Amino acid sequence: MKESSRQYETLLIEERGAVDWLTLNRPDSLNALNPTMVEELRHCFRELADRPDRRIVVLKAAGRAFCAGLDLKSASGSGDSLSMGSVQEGMVTQRGIAEIYLAMRRCPQPIIALINGAACGGGFSLAMASDIRIADTTARMNCAYIRIGLGGCDMGSSYFLPRLVGASLASELILTGKFIDSARALAVGLVSQVVEPGQLEAAAEEDIQLMLTNSPLGLRLSKEALNVNIDANGLEAAIALEDRNQILCTQTLDTREAIAAFMERRAPDFTDT
Numbered sequence: 001m002k003e004s005s006r007q008y009e010t011l012l013i014e015e016r017g018a019v020d021w022l023t024l025n026r027p028d029s030l031n032a033l034n035p036t037m038v039e040e041l042r043h044c045f046r047e048l049a050d051r052p053d054r055r056i057v058v059l060k061a062a063g064r065a066f067c068a069g070l071d072l073k074s075a076s077g078s079g080d081s082l083s084m085g086s087v088q089e090g091m092v093t094q095r096g097i098a099e100i101y102l103a104m105r106r107c108p109q110p111i112i113a114l115i116n117g118a119a120c121g122g123g124f125s126l127a128m129a130s131d132i133r134i135a136d137t138t139a140r141m142n143c144a145y146i147r148i149g150l151g152g153c154d155m156g157s158s159y160f161l162p163r164l165v166g167a168s169l170a171s172e173l174i175l176t177g178k179f180i181d182s183a184r185a186l187a188v189g190l191v192s193q194v195v196e197p198g199q200l201e202a203a204a205e206e207d208i209q210l211m212l213t214n215s216p217l218g219l220r221l222s223k224e225a226l227n228v229n230i231d232a233n234g235l236e237a238a239i240a241l242e243d244r245n246q247i248l249c250t251q252t253l254d255t256r257e258a259i260a261a262f263m264e265r266r267a268p269d270f271t272d273t
Contacts, residue, residue, distance in 0.1 A: 067123025
């Protein structure tokens with residue numbers, strides 16, 4: 001276990017083997033997204049595209065909340081940070097925040113979100129943009145945007161939510177801004193597990209260890225296929241991409257190693273070649 005050389009002001013990154021444990025680290029502000037955190041999250045997830053040595057990302061938070069959304073006081077100290085100047089300036093700010101979620105989906109590493117306490121607005125979108133979501137019993141999530149005079153569709157919510165929970169529940173959450181608690185989130189498939197407080201990291205370990213026993217290329221291509229095929233133009237298009245990925249994998253030494261390890265009943269030794 002070692003500390004990463006990637007140093008940020010609002011984020012902590014701990015490298016545990018091939019896994020990055022990324023912690024949102026503004027606990028006194030409930031990890032709200034200020035301009036520095038926006039820039040650092042965007043940079044962090046973009047950088048991962050060029051780091052094949054990093055196999056998995058675990059996204060978690062310091063303190064009693066996952067992320068309270070946009071820090072409304074960070075710009076002016078008066079809660080007037082939604083006044084972004086001209087339309088053109090506002091679009092630059094808006095797109096700058098939105099790039100976080102695009103970078104999360106583009107990065108090849110699976111992302112496991114560990115959600116405790118509030119995950120509101122942009123914080124909810126951080127959870128939704130992850131690949132696997134595990135919550136503890138304190139977790140509460142909402143599309144907070146509509147509660148501050150904006151539309152409820154922001155930071156990918158109108159894309160992620162219907163695909164995760166269906167159109168009816170997505171509409172309920174987006175149009176009302178109401179909270180969904182961990183029990184209901186589990187019941188509708190928004191999260192895959194709910195555990196007691198303090199047990200989030202332990203709950204993630206089974207998935208982490210299983211993913212690490214899969215080939216690096218196979219893991220990356222699986223995330224890519226899931227990304228693309230959720231919007232695939234029919235079954236034939238989905239299968240075409242799957243076929244391409246499988247043929248790519250069969251050309252690697254890691255596939256030969258995986259078969260040999262299976263036959264010899266041992267753990268594979270992958271080299272990402």
